[in-house]
Amino acid sequence: MRLLDIYAKMKSDLEVIEERLARSVSSDHSLLTETSTHLLKAGGKRIRPVFVLLSGKFGQYDLATLERVAVPLELIHMASLVHDDVIDDAATRRGQLTVKAKWDNRIAMYTGDYIHGKALTIVTELPNPLIHQILAKAMVQMCIGEMEQIRDFFNTKQTIRDYLLRIRRKTALLLAISCQLGAVAAGADAATYNRLYRFGYNVGMAFQIGDDLLDLLGTEKQIGKPPGSDIRQGNITLPVLLALNDPNVKDALLSEIHHIHAEGGAGDTRAALKLIRKSEGIKIAENLVSRYIFKAIQALEGLPAITAKKNLTDIAHFVAKRNY
């Protein structure tokens, strides 16, 4: 099944989520409503809500309960984007001005805090403290991931393990708990929600590596911002680390990264991109994406053969096949 067909089948439930998302950030403070809604309107794939709803099918599916997980998870993702844009000094996201660019850093900081707070307000409407605990722990890990990213900016000596741990915290964890909490909220048993957690985690790892590849291989139109943005801001991703292991590329690439760093974020990344693209790093990173997708699908084995299982499998395949 194509991705669009999966979304079409879930349309009415996703509309409920979308409506609640919009309502959730309408505050009695007009600027906060404006900044938060600005972000919401930029759209997105709403992959976290989709994972929550599909995972909810493995238990007692109740939309009123599941939306109180799906909406907070999407809000936490949005809040992390707003704070991320402050760090990355990003002017656009999804083709729109970022909150920090349209307003300022201070407003972006509190918009993120506010969206976080709203997320918690909604999830705490559910009486199950396990859900609150899992979410709180994930939020802490996400912060650690962000700090690690700052620490490792332009650090060409970091290991692949450093990178994997960082994207685990930054990206994979929230997708993992989207699956897990959808199942927990639906009253599924631990064996079920643990499998779904592993599915989400592995898809998340594949997704982030794919995203990092896209930033190196895609066009500005595909990415929504200029290619090479990661390396320009010092975010050393997996294909770059792998390229630095490639003796044909290493010294030239190190020198390019050094130049980009010295020019303080305004540097020309074209030469670096060329080196990375011709290195062995691309192929190895692509293989790793496939391996994570394989592990994601494997994690679903043993779950009942319902439509949601098929849908999750299809989504995993879609993540694997993203065109660069």
Added chain:
Amino acid sequence: MRLLDIYAKMKSDLEVIEERLARSVSSDHSLLTETSTHLLKAGGKRIRPVFVLLSGKFGQYDLATLERVAVPLELIHMASLVHDDVIDDAATRRGQLTVKAKWDNRIAMYTGDYIHGKALTIVTELPNPLIHQILAKAMVQMCIGEMEQIRDFFNTKQTIRDYLLRIRRKTALLLAISCQLGAVAAGADAATYNRLYRFGYNVGMAFQIGDDLLDLLGTEKQIGKPPGSDIRQGNITLPVLLALNDPNVKDALLSEIHHIHAEGGAGDTRAALKLIRKSEGIKIAENLVSRYIFKAIQALEGLPAITAKKNLTDIAHFVAKRNY
């Protein structure tokens, strides 16, 4: 009873809180541990934990439960200070360098996020979702308060109602729920925790107005930063608004505030402080402090005459009598 005596009586329980505070921000990420601990070591009166513990005396006092309320509330307060310092461009707090001054704004932002997350991790160990809900709602209101402060910087046309609403969100609410949640966690009934909420709220209002007076009337040694810091950064507090209602002062003060604003935070505030100090605003603000304290003590009426009630009353009197 003097404040010190109250603290002395609570010493062993406060030590447990202090130890847990220190433990809570020790992460596997060394920079986050360092930034968070930096803040923790600056100390403070730990008034939120004190309110939690004393309010817990009106129910079944259990330290293991109460610390899971007290520690998160103090952490949320600390996180708000870190984010506040980013906004205020503050170099020192409690006589120490702020996180944003010692590191940078980005690190301060994620340190705040991280401390927030840790607070949630601890409070969600408690199985009572009502506690989680109250806390989440307060966090949203606190953000709105911060945004209102940004919106109202250098706005000399704001009303006294704007000011009161802002400090309610920024300060009073967290003290109110410190009292409320201490009692909720101890299993007290709604009549009891509502009274304690009102006590904390009114003390909080008095405290913030007192703090705003101190910034205008205190010495650098008393305040821990130069007097007039609020007006320098555009934070128009109650005594200033009242001074602007004083026809003997109004025009000269407006012109001074205009100058300070034009000089972008580096302005000389001495003339403005002189005008405010000789205005009627000081006396009226001091009277309002007394009225809030009176209302705080009134809110305790009807609660059993236990030592904790006496202690809370004494603390309220202490807040009223702070020396400028």
